[in-house]
Amino acid sequence: MRFAVAVFPGSNCEEETFRLLSSLLEQPVEYLWHRERDLSRFDCVILPGGFSYGDYLRCGAMASLSPLVQALPEFVLAGGKLLGICNGFQILLEAGLLPGALLPNRSLKYISRKVCLRVGQVDTPFTNRLRPGQVIRLPIAHYEGSYFADEATLERLETGGRILLQYSDPAGRVTEGANPNGSARSIAAICSADRNVVGMMPHPERASEDLLGSEDGLRIFESLIGGAARKAHRPEDRRA
Amino acid sequence: MGTTKEKDLLQAVIHVTLKPGVLDPQGRAIRQALHHLGFSEVEEVRIGKRMVVSLDRKGGGPARERLEEMCRSLLANPVIEEFHVEMGEE
Amino acid sequence: MGTTKEKDLLQAVIHVTLKPGVLDPQGRAIRQALHHLGFSEVEEVRIGKRMVVSLDRKGGGPARERLEEMCRSLLANPVIEEFHVEMGEE
Amino acid sequence: MNREPGITPDMVREHDLTEEEYGRIRKILDRDPTYTELGIFSVMWSEHCSYKSSRVHLGRLPSTGPAVIQGPGENAGVVDIGGGRVAVFKIESHNHPSFIEPFQGAATGVGGILRDIFTMGARPVGSLNSLRFGDPSHPRTRRLLEGVIGGIAGYGNCIGVPTVGGEISFHPCYNGNILVNVFNCGIAGKDEIFLGNASGAGNPVIYVGSSTGRDGIHGASLLASSSFEEGGGGQRPRVQVGDPFLEKLLLEACLEAMRAGGIVGIQDMGAAGLTCSTLEMAGRGGTGIDLDLDAVPRREPEMSPYDVMLSESQERMLLVGKRGSDPDLLAIFRKWDLQAVVVGRVTDRGKVRVRHKGETVADLPVGPLSEEAPRYNRPLREPAYLRDTRSWNASVLPEPGDVAAILKDLLASPNIASKGWVIDQYDSTVRANTVAGPGLDAAVLRIPGTLAGIAMTTDGNSRHSYLHPFHGAAGAVAEASRNLSCMGAEPLALTDCLNFGSPENPEVMWQFQQTVEGIRAACLALEVPVVSGNVSFYNQTEEKPIRPTPVIGMIGSIADVTRTGRLAFSRPGDLILLLGDTRPVLDGTEYLARIHQVEAGSPAAVDFRLERAVQDTCREGIRQGWIRSAHDCSEGGLLVTLAEACFGDGRDLGGDFRIPQADRLDALLFGESASRIVVSVAEADLKRLETTATRFGAPILPLGQVRKEPVLKVKVDGERVLHADVESLRRIWREGFVRAVFGGAPAGKGGMA
Numbered sequence A: 001m002r003f004a005v006a007v008f009p010g011s012n013c014e015e016e017t018f019r020l021l022s023s024l025l026e027q028p029v030e031y032l033w034h035r036e037r038d039l040s041r042f043d044c045v046i047l048p049g050g051f052s053y054g055d056y057l058r059c060g061a062m063a064s065l066s067p068l069v070q071a072l073p074e075f076v077l078a079g080g081k082l083l084g085i086c087n088g089f090q091i092l093l094e095a096g097l098l099p100g101a102l103l104p105n106r107s108l109k110y111i112s113r114k115v116c117l118r119v120g121q122v123d124t125p126f127t128n129r130l131r132p133g134q135v136i137r138l139p140i141a142h143y144e145g146s147y148f149a150d151e152a153t154l155e156r157l158e159t160g161g162r163i164l165l166q167y168s169d170p171a172g173r174v175t176e177g178a179n180p181n182g183s184a185r186s187i188a189a190i191c192s193a194d195r196n197v198v199g200m201m202p203h204p205e206r207a208s209e210d211l212l213g214s215e216d217g218l219r220i221f222e223s224l225i226g227g228a229a230r231k232a233h234r235p236e237d238r239r240a
Numbered sequence B, C: 001m002g003t004t005k006e007k008d009l010l011q012a013v014i015h016v017t018l019k020p021g022v023l024d025p026q027g028r029a030i031r032q033a034l035h036h037l038g039f040s041e042v043e044e045v046r047i048g049k050r051m052v053v054s055l056d057r058k059g060g061g062p063a064r065e066r067l068e069e070m071c072r073s074l075l076a077n078p079v080i081e082e083f084h085v086e087m088g089e090e
Numbered sequence D: 001m002n003r004e005p006g007i008t009p010d011m012v013r014e015h016d017l018t019e020e021e022y023g024r025i026r027k028i029l030d031r032d033p034t035y036t037e038l039g040i041f042s043v044m045w046s047e048h049c050s051y052k053s054s055r056v057h058l059g060r061l062p063s064t065g066p067a068v069i070q071g072p073g074e075n076a077g078v079v080d081i082g083g084g085r086v087a088v089f090k091i092e093s094h095n096h097p098s099f100i101e102p103f104q105g106a107a108t109g110v111g112g113i114l115r116d117i118f119t120m121g122a123r124p125v126g127s128l129n130s131l132r133f134g135d136p137s138h139p140r141t142r143r144l145l146e147g148v149i150g151g152i153a154g155y156g157n158c159i160g161v162p163t164v165g166g167e168i169s170f171h172p173c174y175n176g177n178i179l180v181n182v183f184n185c186g187i188a189g190k191d192e193i194f195l196g197n198a199s200g201a202g203n204p205v206i207y208v209g210s211s212t213g214r215d216g217i218h219g220a221s222l223l224a225s226s227s228f229e230e231g232g233g234g235q236r237p238r239v240q241v242g243d244p245f246l247e248k249l250l251l252e253a254c255l256e257a258m259r260a261g262g263i264v265g266i267q268d269m270g271a272a273g274l275t276c277s278t279l280e281m282a283g284r285g286g287t288g289i290d291l292d293l294d295a296v297p298r299r300e301p302e303m304s305p306y307d308v309m310l311s312e313s314q315e316r317m318l319l320v321g322k323r324g325s326d327p328d329l330l331a332i333f334r335k336w337d338l339q340a341v342v343v344g345r346v347t348d349r350g351k352v353r354v355r356h357k358g359e360t361v362a363d364l365p366v367g368p369l370s371e372e373a374p375r376y377n378r379p380l381r382e383p384a385y386l387r388d389t390r391s392w393n394a395s396v397l398p399e400p401g402d403v404a405a406i407l408k409d410l411l412a413s414p415n416i417a418s419k420g421w422v423i424d425q426y427d428s429t430v431r432a433n434t435v436a437g438p439g440l441d442a443a444v445l446r447i448p449g450t451l452a453g454i455a456m457t458t459d460g461n462s463r464h465s466y467l468h469p470f471h472g473a474a475g476a477v478a479e480a481s482r483n484l485s486c487m488g489a490e491p492l493a494l495t496d497c498l499n500f501g502s503p504e505n506p507e508v509m510w511q512f513q514q515t516v517e518g519i520r521a522a523c524l525a526l527e528v529p530v531v532s533g534n535v536s537f538y539n540q541t542e543e544k545p546i547r548p549t550p551v552i553g554m555i556g557s558i559a560d561v562t563r564t565g566r567l568a569f570s571r572p573g574d575l576i577l578l579l580g581d582t583r584p585v586l587d588g589t590e591y592l593a594r595i596h597q598v599e600a601g602s603p604a605a606v607d608f609r610l611e612r613a614v615q616d617t618c619r620e621g622i623r624q625g626w627i628r629s630a631h632d633c634s635e636g637g638l639l640v641t642l643a644e645a646c647f648g649d650g651r652d653l654g655g656d657f658r659i660p661q662a663d664r665l666d667a668l669l670f671g672e673s674a675s676r677i678v679v680s681v682a683e684a685d686l687k688r689l690e691t692t693a694t695r696f697g698a699p700i701l702p703l704g705q706v707r708k709e710p711v712l713k714v715k716v717d718g719e720r721v722l723h724a725d726v727e728s729l730r731r732i733w734r735e736g737f738v739r740a741v742f743g744g745a746p747a748g749k750g751g752m753a
């Protein structure tokens, strides 16, 4: 699978995403500057996290007008796979490629910590290696991560099986107490009606090595390529 | 406000506000903080943006239309926001 | 705007803007984005806040003074911002 | 030679120059300076830029060693970390701006230190910050704290450099003068380092980044060299506002331009802006620079040459390109949407000449301006308060009653309690290299593409420094090094930030001199050189100085990050031991201050032989994989260390301890004697620990055993002194900070800024 990792002015997470795809998953991958519009050589485009345009005005607003993002509807229509992580999710919403908006966290504080997520639907190219109801742990790091949509949209997402991850407690219970940012229906990830566009607030690329505390995020990428990752350096048993 | 000598400048103010029904956590937090400070008469606070845009009148088309186009294409997000353009006196 | 039945409500709008000369990085980035979109007539953008405050007229003292006090103690940062209170019609 | 105002004695005074200093200026120039020149001299000869009061002492700091590639004198220090790579790091203070406008002050502090790092060609990999606030109950503390943390998080998160650690403590001496010290470390290839060097006559001088406004004019001289009093109107400089997005573009564009070739020298415009960068670059290059101010991008109308030269607008860089390569360089900056313009040329005249609207407004000889800069050996006097604090004796204290109550009280102290409220606001995992993040003894970052790592920490204990500046400073160096050793890292080099009152106060100057000597002694004994640093004087309110507050930032290397030390106990049944030796001293402890409201005594000297033995043993055990946890004893003493080691990541363990009585029970449990690390090992590995400790000469004392049941039990000489539920201790520790500062739940105004 040929990957593109988009780079906007202010992208911060492109390097780790690139590194993960190229060395751990051994996939062909290229950085794609935001002014490019030819996506024909790629199977999957990833919009990485960061602060595109400083998150000024509204997160993702200015990036959503870039030539690259303007070329995405056609790419997606042709069956291309598209994943937006954190700021990438915000860009997808601003571009209208997914429904809804992201508002400031309920606490009005930036939140950076590991959270538990309950897996919903797994019949997407990004989640097929997860089990429904499974609880995974991924880091979140955002100020504007409170998912908002009107009731009708939320119903549509729910009935269409488009809610992929919800914030939960360690036992998988989706409660208000386990909702870090005030997202409607505790939504952390959703997909498009055609299931080939996914947006998510948590950072799977930061949880893809035991060394960094978790490999849960790797499952998202393994789902995409339909295979297992090469083993990263595993901490051997600490006994010499 | 108004014009300067060199360029034919026009100043407009764009107000972007949250649609009714969209939660405004910041407004709520400010109301609470005002109550703590003793301003108990405050019933509600809603926060929006105020953008002052200076335009060179010689570029582009009729100013109001251009400003509304800017709002639709960038300055406001129709999912959660409304906008209002207020032209400055010249 | 104006009053409701139960409480004697008054609505005011508070405008908080950066003092002249204080850098507005957000405004600068927006101007650049507008240029990229073809709105080359935009000379400057400065971003401020617009807060709509609903007050129960029965609490507290004279509304304008109270609002100005709120601005001084919480709503505006006097080191870099200025404010302006605009009373709503009743 | 121009139409600027003539110089009057009042003007000279307002520029904070003495009559004698003004005389020197006239001698160097052989004429009266122009107004712009007066401004330039005043910032270059300010305490902040010239180090006129500290230079004679700073020379005492050891700054060489096998790993040192660049010591003090450049934008940051450079150390070889093996594998063809170097670490580039430095610490800076942004105290006064943060007191005036906490969010922007702290944010621009982070922006400044980041520029110091990437100016040298390194990609910043981790930020730390060391903060001091006033009394938690002081009305201003809460707003200052929220602003400073928001500013550090806002800038660091946006630019995408993880904030991985730091320290925060509170004391009333900072009520009117908080401290915001920021540290950053970057990594570069060994042959990719750039210096702030203007060489090659004819080469273009290029200005990159933000336009120049009237921000912070005289920030360096007025703010940093005359005492700051709140509300003291006058010539208050305009607050600098940071733009982390623009800095992110600068960072990426500069690194790209450096890789592309064509850059001869590069330096950020920090304190004293264009003035400092041109003079320093010409000075290092042994050249001159001709500047054309009309080419400098501006943000405000009608700026005088004086304003443009002295502005401290943020996010600007000055670089010297190879002649003829400017079009390529400018194209790279344009790609990143950055302004870049040629504003001058390198010359061989040895002078910085500034032209404005066709007139020369300054023409200054580069060498003499720094060589002839004033240098003071200021009078020293031992502070009077020390007579009282030294004569204090622990024998006046009652023996402690309820140990559990004292422990809980200490765990709730904002100086000891969990800093979770702060840490959760920092993105500590961006770039996916963070092996050990904030909240541990030191942070550890993996070097991308390798198994090697770099560890970093900042430490300082101003109570110890107040009571004994020499031992306090030496103790800070020892503690920083110990914290690195607890993660399994080999200490390499340090950077120091020396926060003091007015150097014109002989008592402050004595504290300063003792501090430098203390750092020197520790550096020599531990073989860790100083490669960069910062001095911040005039930290005082009215005439009252803050306590002497040296902060040490130290980095270390780890060969294999899969062998990184862990703080918490991990397996029931493991043996818990103390490496080191507990001496019966309570002087200057958190226990004494918080429980008895006494800040007195004289902290003991660090025994460097013991210190090394303890650290060497710890590192060896972590490297070989048989030390399962390590945590050093610092503020709060042994019992706090044991409790913290029980607080696992969600899964609490307990401990059963049997400790022999030393002298006083409180000195044993709450004393803060240095050179101690609590470790845990599997029973089967006890022999290896003993052999290793013997080899290095470190005493070991068995303390107890890790238990599955989350209860902390302590018997001293067979007598039970503590039986506490770990979960409840943890809750107190977790909530202590917010309770102390916000008196419950923090509300938070948030900000659209």
Ligand SMILES: Nc1ncnc2c1ncn2[C@@H]1O[C@H](COP(=O)(O)OP(=O)(O)O)[C@@H](O)[C@H]1O
Binding pocket: D048, D049, D058, D061, D071, D072, D073, D074, D075, D076, D077, D090, D092, D116, D270, D271, D496, D497, D498, D530, D531, D532, D533, D534, D535
């Ligand atoms: N306390 C100190 N110990 C060691 N070096 C110091 C100390 N203070 C300043 N220096 C060094 O002096 C030089 C000038 O420092 P500074 O003026 O803070 O640099 P900048 O203007 O780039 O921030 C730097 O190389 C710095 O590392």
Ligand SMILES: [Mg+2]
Binding pocket: D075, D116, D268, D270
């Ligand atoms: Mg510098």
